[in-house]
Amino acid sequence: DAGVIQSPRHEVTEMGQEVTLRCKPISGHDYLFWYRQTMMRGLELLIYFNNNVPIDDSGMPEDRFSAKMPNASFSTLKIQPSEPRDSAVYFCASSLEGPSYEQYFGPGTRLTVT
Amino acid sequence: KQEVTQIPAALSVPEGENLVLNCSFTDSAIYNLQWFRQDPGKGLTSLLLIQSSQREQTSGRLNASLDKSSGRSTLYIAASQPGDSATYLCAVYTSGTYKYIFGTGTRLKVLA
Numbered sequence: 146d147a148g149v150i151q152s153p154r155h156e157v158t159e160m161g162q163e164v165t166l167r168c169k170p171i172s173g174h175d176y177l178f179w180y181r182q183t184m185m186r187g188l189e190l191l192i193y194f195n196n197n198v199p200i201d202d203s204g205m206p207e208d209r210f211s212a213k214m215p216n217a218s219f220s221t222l223k224i225q226p227s228e229p230r231d232s233a234v235y236f237c238a239s240s241l242e243g244p245s246y247e248q249y250f251g252p253g254t255r256l257t258v259t
Numbered sequence: 260k261q262e263v264t265q266i267p268a269a270l271s272v273p274e275g276e277n278l279v280l281n282c283s284f285t286d287s288a289i290y291n292l293q294w295f296r297q298d299p300g301k302g303l304t305s306l307l308l309i310q311s312s313q314r315e316q317t318s319g320r321l322n323a324s325l326d327k328s329s330g331r332s333t334l335y336i337a338a339s340q341p342g343d344s345a346t347y348l349c350a351v352y353t354s355g356t357y358k359y360i361f362g363t364g365t366r367l368k369v370l371a
Contacts, residue, residue: 190358248293248359251302252301252302253300253301253302
């Protein structure tokens with residue numbers, strides 16, 4: 146299996162622009178997670194899906210962030226409009242058994258908002 | 260609110276040394292605890308998962324222990340190698356929050 150795939154790997158954008166991050170989970174994994182990692186706050190869960198349905202979005206920082214999972218093999222995290230404080234590494238992870246079990250992480254997308 | 264602390268933040272050891280990484284958490288009502296490895300510019304790799312009913316887990320040169328009552332876990336690495344150089348993160352899944360809370364990690368460097 147190719148593992149969790151994320152694109153793009155790096156994104157540089159200007160403040161106010163829309164940013165879309167993409168994720169393809171491991172085939173057969175019913176759980177998908179979006180995390181954000183920063184030096185100040187460490188690694189934080191933003192949202193997770195089970196069978197394409199958002200279960201917990203309490204970590205989404207504000208309305209500028211939205212996430213969708215239109216099918217079992219694709220998810221997006223969108224930021225509109227982007228701000229410099231959104232600069233971080235965004236990870237997608239997937240799990241076969243559930244949020245408390247082993248999670249497999251993608252390589253991350255490094256986002257820089259200038 | 261669960262808080263996870265990892266000390267030290269960075270550690271440098273000569274090759275071959277046995278070492279211990281520490282993780283402490285404030286809420287003992289945990290469900291699972293995981294140790295992850297993160298290499299620069301890459302995602303996290305799960306190393307060991309300990310369920311709350313377990314005291315330890317082993318995988319190769321790695322051994323993780325869990326003491327819920329004292330709010331501590333340790334990751335023991337035997338005979339360290341330069342390839343072990345990475346950041347190690349501990350994450351705690353608490354019964355009330357239903358998500359993993361991550362520590363800030365210990366950055367390990369094993370010198371050849």
